[in-house]
Amino acid sequence: MILKRLKFLCFAAIVLNYKVAYADEMTLKESESIKSEVMLSFKQLSDSVKAVNIDKYLSFFDQKKFTSLNENGTVYHSYTDFEKLIRQQLPMVKTYKHLVFKNVKVTVINPDTAILVNEYDSGVVLKSGEEFSVSGAGTQVWSKSKGGWLLVNVSSSMKPVNK
Template sequence: MDAEKYFSFIDSDKFVGLGADGSNWNSVEELRAMIVPGFNMVKEIKLLEFTNVKISVIDKNTAVLVNEYQQSMILANGELAEGAGGGTQVWSKASGNWLLVSISASAKR
């Protein structure tokens, strides 16, 4: 998994977000502190499926995407990890490029 590619889609100056545990990410560095170690724990993605995807275009520079997801992966230690939940992404177009300015996640129980 390529963390740097993932972060290339995020506006590092404007980003804020909300984790599935209810904690805020008030900067891209707070998100990076969680994502990079998590990506490093993954050996192989077995399934990553997005369903119930809806995009709401707010204006010519703002769009909101919501989705549900299901995933399964083999961890570096050989264990199988599975999860499901939902997410919201807020995209903003600045300088001609669409970048994420907010992400929120939730886990299905």
């Protein structure tokens, strides 16, 4: 009887170890899939900025859950305030000379949440003819919704401007 219990416990341990290892492998596959999905959404977001397509850009933000930490040390707890700022500023842009993202990393928190961190370098030409460059870093919290991945939080910082 004791030998049967011992065999059963050994068999149960082997099965349990297999299931745990298999679950970890599946989690890794799911995580990589989520990273790819978020990176695709990020690319589409950045393409909409380069195209100065305000409506497309704003379509990547969750209007109900959105908050932000701004470069000037203020916050928005309302999508409406953020949208108002974007609709005032983005139309002043004629074109982007360049908009490059580097050191991009996506960290999957769970199947519905991922954090994307990046550094950026941009060159902008305004409709007034003025040109300037800005570099910095950003953090984005993406949340999965029925329509895909949406931003629920963004924060950014700028590198000091060299004079």
